[in-house]
Amino acid sequence: MATEAGQLAKGGAFLIETTSEQNVFTPEDFTQEHLMIADTTRAFVEGEVIPNAERLEHQDWDLTVQLLRKAGELGLLAADVPEAYEGLGADKVTSALITENITRGGSFALSHGAHVGIGSLPIVFFGNEQQKQKYLPKLATGEWIAAYALTEPGSGSDALGAKTTAKLSADGKFYVLNGTKQFITNSAFADLFVVYAKIDGEKFSAFIVERGYEGVSTGPEEKKMGIKASSTRQLILEDVHVPVENLLGEPGRGHVIAFNILNIGRYKLAVGCVGGMKAAIEAAVSYAKTRKQFQTEIANFPLIQQKIADMNIRAFVTESMCYRSTGEIDKQLHGIDDHTDGQTVAKAIAEYALECSVQKVYASEALDFVVDETVQIHGGMGFIQEYPAERMYRDSRINRIFEGTNEINRLLIPDMLLRKAMKGELPLLQAAQGLQQELMGMLPQPDTAELLGEETHLLEMAKKTFLFVGGTAVQKYMQSLKDEQEILADLADIVIEIYALESALLRAKKTAARGKSADLQVAMVQVYAREAFARIEAKARNILAAMEEGDVLRTQLAILRKLTKFQPVNAKVQKRAIAREVIEAGKYLA
């Protein structure tokens, strides 16, 4: 089965289908308008945010709010708000480009991101007409700043375990909220909080809480490891009378809102990581070109070049993946006439919940890798605050923790796949059965005449490997698979690797098909495909060894070997060449 240009892909279907490169969105597909919006965002960051970095890092909240308003004047808060409420109703690629480029200004991006993302979107998607009219124009312009309060001291990953309560007042006009929310971004200055509480201690629901309501207060500012330019405090609710009309969505349906917002939070986080990686690469390359040891710039040492190549490749793969799924979401949304109906929009995005988790995990770990190498390239200076590397390193770490920890997201990936399979939305089990047959016979050989033919073959084999070990795990554990977290996480890693590799591969093919020079992209995919494939093989072996032993294991390992044969490339030479181009350009290149 193959998806062709124009066809909508189902979430998760990439695991069993062949996708045509013409059917993926890539950064080479940005329109002129997209690029102009990216430019405006960059100009704003370079002109207003970076020059104020020091004050922002020292938590000058008046300045933060002032800059958010300025961003609002430029329209940088309005992309996701429909035109009917003074927003731009822009496509998701536009909103992703804003997110990516804002990140260049350090953790001011978190203040921006929490406002436009998790803060505003619950109302965009789940607000009723009155709520949207009342709040969205203010949020789109930055007159009001929003925050999102889900986490509590006693409930983080287990978000539905919230203890905050809501009780309908005797006159039926208010919900009275009591409880404490923890680690709330923007809480120092937010005018509006989307708060989750349980009506009568049971029905998990969302409320719009204005800062001005009596009984709303915040705790002291948390002392954080990184993202210091963002505000993080407790939100304390003491007998807060929230008008009943501020209940968001239906009572007891708060989880629907929470999960949908998480999906979006995840893909936006990933896009933000792309911006972070590009900024780190610039910092690292610029340092490597000026720092001399042994009478030469350190950029001339092959080990430094290898790092730079690896960093550029990781950024390329993440970028390919992020804009592929963003483009996919836009395609889904394109079919919807009425974008004011937020729930339909949220549902279209939820189709790609799996991809959102995949890229959240991949991007946050890719950024951690890139900033770690950025510090390393700086040597001792990487440890000193004079250079941005030190801040980048600290700022990156949170991404693996919020918007669902990477552990939680890993567990979600196989879980979502199984659910889709059970509901008949994705013929995974059929595909796994079909594979059994195939494994008895001859496996297909790579088409070496085709551009990236070997890598395309590796991708296909990776998918078969997933079906093979995943299918075996499902058969073996059935319902109790959920208790085998290590196996689930390994399966998730294979899924993540497949989506990442496929996105990069399809992008390079599409660039080549355009007749543009795709040499760099092709080289990056050639190197990366083999590294990813080796990781996939190792994970698969782990999974099999965790499940079986003796002859059964031996047979299974033999099958795995059959699936995972590949020819290496000279990565040493390839990476030197990739690094040369990046070093010359002084920045991320694709």
Place this chain on the structure above:
Amino acid sequence: MNIIVLLKQTFDTEERISVENGKVKEDGVRFVINPYDEYAVEEAIRLKEANDGTVTVVSIGPSRTEEAIRTALAMGADEAVLADDPALFGDEFTAAKVLAAIIRPRAYDLIIGGNQAVDDGSGQVAVRLAEELGIPHISTVTKLTLEGNQLTAHRDAEGDVEVVTATLPALVTAQQGLNEPRYPSLIGIRKASKKPLTHVTAADLGLSSEDLEPRTEVTEVFLPKPKEAGRILSGDLSEQVKELVQSLRSVDKVVG
């Protein structure tokens, strides 16, 4: 009040210049509005906002110039004319002829250009255009005020300020410091794609081949010689002075 802005698309000033086969390499290069022209666009939009009227951007250049034009439209200009017919490309002489032919039939009160383009840096086109149109011009302007049809401009005269007045219609060129150009807003960017952009060809302008014949010829394109390492003189002071005088005379021929 009808204002015309002269705009050229140039390399981003942060781009590295490399020369290949006697030409500046353009692959993968980021192009922007010539920074001086960006001041011109901003000034025109401010004047329009204060006095009503329209801002028309006029440009000569290949089709990629459209990007720069769209940015000017996104900042707030109303319409644009692009001469992207290669027959219209030449030197400062032909550029002035082409611009004059585009502008002459239009109603205009003020023309604003950049003081110079950061690529060729000739600083001639706008001034030549004023001559073609027979209107007064004031160059390197750092402040501009308008009262009725009287224009008062502060011009940067090699570090001094000259205050010059003129009667409209007139042409001025923008110097750094005139204003702080705005970033195009997202709404502006949206609207820009719907604003009129007219393409003109040599045939449309009815210029003679004489008019389109460049008066200059580029014979060679090369990069400046890389800066050589400096030399630190040693010895006692009088020796150093002696050596310095000698090298200024002989080695570097600074003093005859």
